[in-house]
Amino acid sequence: MIDDPKNIDASKIKLKSLSLHWEFMFARSMFNAVDMNEHGKLLTRVSDLVDRGFIQTTAGKNLGTINAANLREAHAELESGKSIGKIVLEGF
Numbered sequence: 001m002i003d004d005p006k007n008i009d010a011s012k013i014k015l016k017s018l019s020l021h022w023e024f025m026f027a028r029s030m031f032n033a034v035d036m037n038e039h040g041k042l043l044t045r046v047s048d049l050v051d052r053g054f055i056q057t058t059a060g061k062n063l064g065t066i067n068a069a070n071l072r073e074a075h076a077e078l079e080s081g082k083s084i085g086k087i088v089l090e091g092f
Helices: 010-014 036-051 068-080
Strands: 059-065 086-090
Touching (some): 068 086
Parallel strands (some): 059 086
8 A cells, every 4th residue: 555656767667567556435425426326335344354354454552542641652653663553542
């Protein structure tokens, strides 16, 4: 997964017949797509796969309720460069 790379040199991937594809989860809702019901179907399918264990969360650590102390801890872990997975803070 990548977010908006600044520059992509297509010549590097063209010679190997590679392709690069993006999928933006909220594209249908942002642009009022005629097939909005497909979004619901996809989310239902993904939740089924999660429930059955075929897809696992990338959450690595849950620090609990969002507050100043937990934000500092999360930030320190991210700055350490050793964090694996997502850090979860709850209760917004």
